[in-house]
Amino acid sequence: MKPRERAIRALELEEPDRVPMFELEFQYPEEIIGEGYVLSRNQDEWTKTVFRDFLKQDENMMAEGKKLDVTEHNTRVLAETCRKLGYDIIRVAFVPDPVKSIELLKKLRQTI
Numbered sequence: 001m002k003p004r005e006r007a008i009r010a011l012e013l014e015e016p017d018r019v020p021m022f023e024l025e026f027q028y029p030e031e032i033i034g035e036g037y038v039l040s041r042n043q044d045e046w047t048k049t050v051f052r053d054f055l056k057q058d059e060n061m062m063a064e065g066k067k068l069d070v071t072e073h074n075t076r077v078l079a080e081t082c083r084k085l086g087y088d089i090i091r092v093a094f095v096p097d098p099v100k101s102i103e104l105l106k107k108l109r110q111t112i
Contacts, residue, residue, distance in 0.1 A: 001016060001017040001018075003020070003087070003088035003089070004088075004109070006018070006020045006088050007020045007088050007089050020088035021085075021086065021087050021088055021089070022082070022088060022089035022090070022091060023082075023085075023087065023091070024091055024093075025050075025091070025093050025094075026078065026081050026093075027050065029077050029078070029080075029081040032081050032084055032085065033077065033080050033081050033084055035077055035080075036077065037074045037077055037094045038068065038074060039070070039094075040070040040096055044096075047093070047094050070095065070096055071095040071096055071097045071101050071104070072104060074094045074095045074101075075092070075095060075100075075101040075104045075105060075108075076104075076108070078090060078092070078093065078094070079105060090105060092105070
């Protein structure tokens with residue numbers, strides 16, 4: 001069963017082949033895929049709270065966030081982390097634009 005089908009079956013209270021797996025958040029994807037999130041000052045308050053120490057200390061990461069599309073980068077990192085761990089559901093997090101992230105994930109799903 002494909003991850004999407006497994007998740008939909010579970011949400012519709014039908015029986016999938018196994019329980020869908022997912023994480024609520026990955027704070028350190030670099031330990032799994034060797035690449036971390038990039039932060040930007042315009043991220044939501046929850047992300048700023050979770051990463052408050054990074055926001056204070058890592059100005060290089062903030063500068064990098066100015067040079068690239070943070071939503072695109074973090075969505076790709078999150079998708080790759082979930083793929084590598086065999087998860088069925090991706091919870092969008094650590095992105096300034098969640099709607100754009102969902103659209104990017106839909107495109108990525110078609111290539112997997």
